[in-house]
Amino acid sequence: MTRRRSSEARAGLAFTIPVLFATLAFLVVPTVAGLLLSLTDFDIYALADLANLRLVGSGNYLALAHDPRFWHAVWNTLIFTGIGVPAAIGASLVTALLLDSATVGWKPVWRLLLFAPYVTTLVATALVWRYVLDTRSGLLNAALGVVGIAPVDWLGDPKTSIPATLIFIVWKAFGYNMLVFTAALATVSTDLREAARLDGAGPVARFRHVTLPAIGPALVLASVLSVANFLQVFAEPYVMTHGGPAQSTMTILYFMFDEGFTWWNLGTASAVAVILFVAILGITAVQARLARRLEWL
Amino acid sequence: MITRRRALTLASSAALSACAPRDSNRVTWWAMGTTGENAPILLPPFTRTTGIDVDLQAVPWTGAHEKLLTGFAGGSLPDVMMLNTGWLPELNLLGALTAPPPALLTGHLPGANAAVTIAGRAYAVPWTADSWVQFYRRDLIAEVDYPAPPLDWAEWTRMAQAIVRRHPDRFATLHLLDWPEPLFAYAAQTGEPFLRDRAGRGNFRSPGFRAALAFYKQVFDLKLSPRVTGAEAGDTYIGLRRGWFAILPSDAVFLGDARRPEHRIVPGSWGAAATPGPRGAGAAMARGTCLAVSRTARDPAAAWRLVAFLTGADLQRQIFGITGDLPTRSRAWTMLPPDPVTRLFATQIADSVAPPAVPEWERITSEVQQVAEAMVRGRLGVDAAAAEMDARVDRILAKRRWLLDRGRIT
Numbered sequence: 269m270t271r272r273r274s275s276e277a278r279a280g281l282a283f284t285i286p287v288l289f290a291t292l293a294f295l296v297v298p299t300v301a302g303l304l305l306s307l308t309d310f311d312i313y314a315l316a317d318l319a320n321l322r323l324v325g326s327g328n329y330l331a332l333a334h335d336p337r338f339w340h341a342v343w344n345t346l347i348f349t350g351i352g353v354p355a356a357i358g359a360s361l362v363t364a365l366l367l368d369s370a371t372v373g374w375k376p377v378w379r380l381l382l383f384a385p386y387v388t389t390l391v392a393t394a395l396v397w398r399y400v401l402d403t404r405s406g407l408l409n410a411a412l413g414v415v416g417i418a419p420v421d422w423l424g425d426p427k428t429s430i431p432a433t434l435i436f437i438v439w440k441a442f443g444y445n446m447l448v449f450t451a452a453l454a455t456v457s458t459d460l461r462e463a464a465r466l467d468g469a470g471p472v473a474r475f476r477h478v479t480l481p482a483i484g485p486a487l488v489l490a491s492v493l494s495v496a497n498f499l500q501v502f503a504e505p506y507v508m509t510h511g512g513p514a515q516s517t518m519t520i521l522y523f524m525f526d527e528g529f530t531w532w533n534l535g536t537a538s539a540v541a542v543i544l545f546v547a548i549l550g551i552t553a554v555q556a557r558l559a560r561r562l563e564w565l
Numbered sequence: 566m567i568t569r570r571r572a573l574t575l576a577s578s579a580a581l582s583a584c585a586p587r588d589s590n591r592v593t594w595w596a597m598g599t600t601g602e603n604a605p606i607l608l609p610p611f612t613r614t615t616g617i618d619v620d621l622q623a624v625p626w627t628g629a630h631e632k633l634l635t636g637f638a639g640g641s642l643p644d645v646m647m648l649n650t651g652w653l654p655e656l657n658l659l660g661a662l663t664a665p666p667p668a669l670l671t672g673h674l675p676g677a678n679a680a681v682t683i684a685g686r687a688y689a690v691p692w693t694a695d696s697w698v699q700f701y702r703r704d705l706i707a708e709v710d711y712p713a714p715p716l717d718w719a720e721w722t723r724m725a726q727a728i729v730r731r732h733p734d735r736f737a738t739l740h741l742l743d744w745p746e747p748l749f750a751y752a753a754q755t756g757e758p759f760l761r762d763r764a765g766r767g768n769f770r771s772p773g774f775r776a777a778l779a780f781y782k783q784v785f786d787l788k789l790s791p792r793v794t795g796a797e798a799g800d801t802y803i804g805l806r807r808g809w810f811a812i813l814p815s816d817a818v819f820l821g822d823a824r825r826p827e828h829r830i831v832p833g834s835w836g837a838a839a840t841p842g843p844r845g846a847g848a849a850m851a852r853g854t855c856l857a858v859s860r861t862a863r864d865p866a867a868a869w870r871l872v873a874f875l876t877g878a879d880l881q882r883q884i885f886g887i888t889g890d891l892p893t894r895s896r897a898w899t900m901l902p903p904d905p906v907t908r909l910f911a912t913q914i915a916d917s918v919a920p921p922a923v924p925e926w927e928r929i930t931s932e933v934q935q936v937a938e939a940m941v942r943g944r945l946g947v948d949a950a951a952a953e954m955d956a957r958v959d960r961i962l963a964k965r966r967w968l969l970d971r972g973r974i975t
Contacts, residue, residue: 316659424797
């Protein structure tokens with residue numbers, strides 16, 4: 269008996285060792301290395317000669333705490349997340365519910381059209397959106413002009429650059445969650461819905477007490493993934509605005525990229541990475557705890 | 566029939582051949598901007614006479630600095646690279662460059678060699694010379710009774726205001742908010758150094774720089790230029806042709822771009838004048854590009870042959886004809902058309918000051934411009950902006966000061 273168990277254990281170990289090794293080599297080691305790097309002032313002088321490297325301890329973190337540019341990036345990221353996550357999840361939920369309705373025909377076509385932005389190349393779509401948002405010849409301002417609203421400098425005004433970028437991000441990303449919700453809605457029992465309807469429940473009550481409990485887990489999953497994604501917004505502002513105008517779309521990840529790969533201050537960039545890592549870990553833990561506490565799960 | 570085994574064999578042999586040493590008669594070259602786009606026209610005669618193939622990669626200027634540093638860190642720099650002369654101190658600090666053969670350094674304009682020399686030693690061959698001037702639409706300037714844009718700030722402002730009064734929906738000039746060049750061009754006019762304390766601290770609170778900053782701010786406050794970045798402005802040449810603004814400050818790239826059919830800028834409809842200064846035009850910021858050979862070049866002799874070919878007087882003249890990039894060889898200048906624009910550039914280049922030779926310079930200009938943008942958008946006054954610039958630049962130069970104090974760098 270024990271002999272068989274130990275041979276099973278050996279087989280199990282043989283199967284898991286490659287994965288454990290990969291996790292160690294590509295996840296644990298880089299994370300620890302990043303943590304160590306964040307305690308040094310690795311910069312272009314250190315790149316030239318390692319003798320110029322200094323151990324600065326918490327120096328990078330203290331410098332970041334006093335750097336208004338970093339706080340500006342944190343604030344921008346919070347705005348992106350605070351508006352973007354509800355907007356993205358709301359948009360995907362509404363479209364998924366609409367597509368789930370029995371009265372909608374051509375469902376596969378709608379699904380394809382609404383999912384297409386998610387799988388289209390980011391740079392290509394960003395270029396198209398830059399034309400749409402153009403101040404002088406853009407489609408959006410032309411449409412606003414029809415109803416008598418003066419042209420808005422969407423990407424050029426620091427006040428509107430975040431909303432304009434958000435419109436693009438939400439449009440680009442909502443297709444994925446829409447599919448997740450569509451799949452979850454397919455599991456909602458038709459009998460239960462019918463029964464609720466016969467008992468006199470209105471559309472709101474049916475959504476609240478029948479649909480929502482069924483898609484609850486999908487909603488939690490979508491919110492966890494969306495928060496993590498929005499905290500790491502980078503490519504969209506990089507392509508659309510280069511972080512401008514006046515640094516108004518500079519996010520934490522953009523700031524990290526700028527420090528690390530534009531100017532090779534890898535010490536500072538690693539410190540930013542560690543802070544972001546801890547922040548996402550903390551927020552996800554809180555979300556998981558909240559999700560467990562909610563009754564309908 | 567393709568079996569799995571055969572597919573695997575094919576794949577592994579393909580992977581192995583990718584690792585095989587590259588053809589020895591081959592030089593890799595990164596060329597930036599318009600010059601890079603047009604470089605394929607220049608190369609066939611070189612390959613014909615020397616038998617050396619050139620593997621050219623055109624890199625846009627916006628990503629070039631990043632790509633070079635990443636290329637160094639990743640050990641993937643090309644054999645030959647076209648550099649903004651201002652980046653030499655940085656790449657030299659990294660030890661990425663080799664010194665050119667002395668023969669390649671003769672016959673250049675005075676000042677061109679100085680721009681590629683660090684601590685008495687040249688690290689690249691000057692390739693194109695440049696300056697920063699104002700190109701203007703003759704008709705729009707004539708409308709307000711000026712033959713050309715005035716060269717002192719006060720009179721220039723009066724002219725610009727007259728243009729805006731005449732066309733309230735238009736602008737006098739275009740200073741893109743993500744371009745540091747206009748501000749630094751004004752600051753160079755005042756002759757004050759940008760850094761102090763052995764280039765260990767910013768000198769942006771100096772009276773000269775603050776005067777330039779105030780003038781720069783006034784251009785926007787009086788609505789003489791729109792508050793836009795390059796991403797929004799779109800094609801600046803089309804803006805100039807349509808009269809969105811009357812004056813486009815630019816370098817010699819304008820000369821080549823204005824000729825491009827898609828811009829349709831009528832020859833003779835524009836002129837060029839020096840950048841205005843506080844009391845008439847003064848010194849300009851030295852600009853230009855050079856060609857350097859990487860320390861990791863596999864065949865330095867072949868690489869230098871390519872550099873010798875590209876920096877020859879005849880080829881420099883040919884490049885001027887294509888892109889507008891001005892030559893560094895005195896003999897090539899004698900072949901240029903003797904028009905007022907060429908003469909203007911010749912005087913400007915002769916009268917230019919080099920940017921401080923510190924590796925941090927690219928970052929400094931970028932951060933100073935960020936503060937200038939915040940100032941233009943009304944978040945800071947001139948004095949507060951100058952103080953913020955000094956604070957940021959002092960922070961950037963902290964490591965340099967530490968190394969200077971210990972005598973690790975000079």
